[in-house]
């Protein structure tokens with residue numbers, strides 16, 4: 001039987017919602033599921049994780065070195081935990097998960113499965129390649145399976161559990177040579193892009209950061225998170241954490257608005273799991289219309305304010 | 312200061328991917344290839360650091376079949392001083408690539424390994440981190456800004472929450488994200504000059520590297536397609552369509 005360890009992500013004493021999706025993937029693998037919380041004081045995060053369905057036990061690893069999720073610091077602790085007989089080590093497919101997981105896999109001498117989007121068995125998984133334009137079914141070799149989970153592919157498990165929380169200490173020393181300097185985080189005054197049920201994204205067509213207010217207004221009207229294409233981020237209209245796509249965030253909202261976005265494959269890679277895609281673009285030939293569920297050809301500068309007024 | 316840049320030959324990002332009907336993989340024969348865009352950015356960063364006088368030698372490395380030479384010529388045209396071709400016709404997965412890169416890094420006594428954060432073919436996003444792990448070195452992934460200061464580097468990273476800055480002691484591994492720089496347009500004289508630079512061919516055996524256990528590919532399939540939707544003509548129609556689906 002599988003014995004799975006999931007590395008929980010958290011910030012400011014709050015659990016990252018991605019865990020509930022990694023748990024869904026873990027349940028498909030089946031077996032015992034432990035969640036590790038590596039923090040300086042992980043009590044509140046561990047307590048929150050213990051409420052999620054499928055969790056057998058939460059390991060709370062309090063360590064003064066864990067103030068920031070730095071890969072070189074976390075990896076040796078996770079490798080040490082792996083020694084407790086785990087068959088699988090799973091990470092959310094977040095930037096932190098992607099930073100840490102390969103370091104753990106290399107230390108364990110096993111290959112890593114990136115972006116698991118479906119589980120066929122304890123060792124066989126689907127993962128996207130070529131910006132999601134092909135799906136690979138892979139079989140992991142004998143040994144520990146290290147994987148990151150593509151969050152947009154799984155439905156969050158419910159709460160209502162009360163798993164045991166166990167304090168665990170690790171002896172792995174923090175390697176020297178890496179220091180946290182600063183973080184510049186976006187203000188969280190809108191729904192989080194990765195968990196929002198509705199997302200409104202703007203592209204290069206917006207033309208400036210001032211004009212992006214058109215997008216924010218529509219988003220606020222319907223309680224949506226706000227995203228952007230790479231071109232809009234590169235042009236400096238919005239910060240990097242809003243980028244949706246192959247190399248930005250992969251999202252799965254119920255409703256997605258692509259406004260003034262052409263629909264390059266790299267952008268589409270981030271929205272393939274959106275339930276309904278609405279495209280507004282002045283070019284009837286724009287590739288975004290090939291994937292949109294509802295398309296409207298028009299000038300966003302007149303269409304979007306009108307839409308906002310009528311919703 | 313010597314730096315290593317690893318570059319990979321991949322199907323060009325503009326190509327529409329075709330999957331072989333028997334599910335054995337993606338069609339790559341007769342398809343345009345180029346340097347992985349993230350590796351171009353890694354390469355450009357190394358060249359800029361050399362132009363600023365902070366780096367003295369740039370060694371480009373690729374792993375793969377004979378055609379990898381084209382990619383190395385591109386790297387040399389960017390400004391790499393010399394190149395190493397780890398020749399291997401079969402598939403090379405990230406852990407094996409990392410073993411080879413770690414061996415070369417040690418042998419060359421390099422101070423920084425620059426790579427793209429992911430290759431746009433396998434989208435694995437593993438090689439930089441794995442190489443750093445094997446070398447027990449600091450890593451700064453997804454870099455959007457790199458500042459070298461003697462024996463240290465300050466690296467700004469693109470993360471889900473925004474931008475994080477780490478300071479790492481050298482030697483270290485740095486993986487490039489899209490906004491680190493805009494790679495230069497290669498000029499003909501540089502391409503000509505690149506033809507005269509040396510490419511050293513080595514094998515895994517020469518490096519003392521064995522292939523790692525790898526993932527076995529069972530099959531390659533196309534992603535589920537989205538069915539074509541409806542076009543509406545006015546905002547009122549759009550609002551009705553959204554209401555009909557219970558979305559607003």
Ligand SMILES: Cc1cc2nc3c(=O)[nH]c(=O)nc-3n(C[C@H](O)[C@H](O)[C@H](O)COP(=O)(O)OP(=O)(O)OC[C@H]3O[C@@H](n4cnc5c(N)ncnc54)[C@H](O)[C@@H]3O)c2cc1C
Nearest residue numbers: 203204205229230231245246247248260261262267282300
């Ligand atoms: C390795 C790599 C990774 C990448 N990763 C990503 C990624 O993660 N995410 C991403 O988004 N991109 C990514 N890209 C970039 C991608 O290829 C496209 O360049 C980008 O998505 C284009 O952004 P856009 O649609 O906003 O701009 P454009 O392609 O310029 O499209 C603008 C659209 O706006 C429309 N328009 C103009 N004016 C108006 C108006 N007044 N009203 C209505 N419509 C209007 C135009 O018709 C056009 O369709 C990546 C590229 C590479 C090479």
